[in-house]
Amino acid sequence: MRKRDIANIIILILISLAVSIMLDWFGMVLPYLFGALITAVLYTKFISNDFKYPTWLQSVGLLIIGLEIGSSFRKDSLSELLDDAFNIVLITIFVVLLSIGLALIFKRLTGSTIETAILSSIPGALSQMLVMAEEDKRADLLLVTITQTSRIILVVVFVPFIASFFTENNSDPSAVMESIAPFTTLGPLSNAILIVVALIITYFLSKINFAAPIIIGPVLASVIWNFTTEIDFTMDMELMYAAQILFGIKIGIQIRSLITELNTKTMMAMLLHNVLLIIGTLIIVVIYMMFTTHNFNNLFLSAAPGGIGQIIIVASEMGSDIAMISTYHLFRIFFIILLVAPMVSWYLKWTRKKAERHN
Template sequence: MKGMLKVLSLAIIGGYVFSLLHIPIPWMLGPIFSIITAQFLYKGTLSWSPRLQDIGIVILGIAIGEQFNLSLFKNAGILLLYMVLLNSILIASSIALAFVLSKWSKLSLKSMILGTIPGGLGQILLFAEEEKDVDLAAITYFQIMRLLLVVVVIPFIVSGHIVSKSAINIPMSFNLILLFLLSWGCAYVAKRFKMPIAYFLAPIILIIGLQLASFDLAPVPPLVMNGAQLLIGAHIGLILKPHMIKLPFRYLVAGILSSVGLIIITCGTSFIVSYTLDYSFATSFLSTAPGGLDQMVLLADAINADLSVVSVFQLFRLLFIFLFVMPVLRYYYLFTAKKRAFELEQDIMTKS
């Protein structure tokens, strides 16, 4: 509990300072910066419950559900085509980038691919843990570095495209508390049934369903959204541990280069989306950026980008990676392992 209170204090200080400096999404970036800094200077215990991050994600899901534009699905066929195309470009570019960096850093290609593919941090690491011949520490570092650089760099790239949101003083209401409890319960049940990204997706589906049923829903106050930023930012800030920088120097540099490379690639693909689908640059970039779904949507909300478009594109990327790319990689790795075992057996038989 003491460790969590320390993290909460650091997160509040960081968020407050960043808000005074008018930095984009201050209540997420501020906690990330202050907590990462503290971990390298403070030797005591710092801790944060994953459940607190889940609370922030549920709040975010409610806000998205309330603002979701169902007319987006009128062009579902065109959107699907673009999402498949853009994600195919992203995955192909990730593998090409991994191949080049693997040659330079001397890290195995398999480990580099798993470190470079822009999937969810937890799911990629679970996949990597099941593989026996990968460098799990390097993969963890690569994925965390990607997440941190995307979250820190992209707000400044799109900050010039901010459309100011009108300041609305929305009071906290009992109805919103009930809505949160209902959303949390639905997310918990969905999680038990193995729904992907349950704490994010279940509230969105619930809120859209309630709106279609003509329920009058309480809006999420800006103060509560700031709290969601803080809860998510504190979790991200604790991910990078000081011991992770003890990896070989080439691994450390390759992790930064892979993240920067992915940002450049998605910056290019965002122009395709912006030009062909007539979305703003901010909406297009956040839709294709290789960051976490919750962070990109929080930033979209902060700069008044199209939440529906960003949510759909980011969600599709995660599902595309875990329902298609990861199974293909698993099959490929099993096939190559069996092939190597067969060739070794044949070689032994030939020599005998």
């Protein structure tokens, strides 16, 4: 890496930290995430975009988030999650069906193929959808990538504000964290063991092309720790803030690059499609609230269409039930990979063969 790149990254992180602290002082929702995101957009536009943000920095942020997700899976909460299995399955099916239905609208708005529309619409398994788009000649890989990435950005922007209206006044994430031993107090040896196990599992998952390995690996490492040692821990708030900054910078750089690649028609189509997906999910949750005792905020964040990393950042900031929310999202990832993706793949192959016969 060039010295100029290192200097740009250090300056960007320091400015992001300063802006985040200022936004936190003003009481903004997710100040460290949005502070980094805003800083990255402005920095790459007005100061310099002649550098590459290292993937490993984003991965460090996701590793921290993954360990926090896994730390919430404890023996005392497992039975509650198992009792909620029916809700988990039903909400997942509703959200996936909604996304597939909106794919038809997206197809008409963009004039894309059905392959592109479906792969652009299904939330929660970005890497899996991109792999399928690469393999399918009728799919527009660029449009699939941009649409899926823009959804992540919209989720980061809209979901926290929607969730903030339903956050209970007594929800204090720092108070919750103080009741359990912080990660750093476990000791250097325990910290090292957890991180090494997380990296080993992540490496294995990446080798078999599993979705979101950098999130799932640390989650599994924390779960193994919880069930073998029975020593509970939670991530230090400072580490979560650092994760938000490292992750927020990456999203900000993505926003800046997406703006230069989109025309107005495509941008409006993606915006409408993703906003409808978020609104549709909100409606599903409002209706579902009539039949469950779940807190609205927990259920909405559990159903929200987006990456698990972004949603858990929001959940931890809102003092929400991370175990419940992460369980819903992890199930959706497995559901999409093991069931939806093969069905979509079969359907796309069938439509392709049908089109070839007609030609």
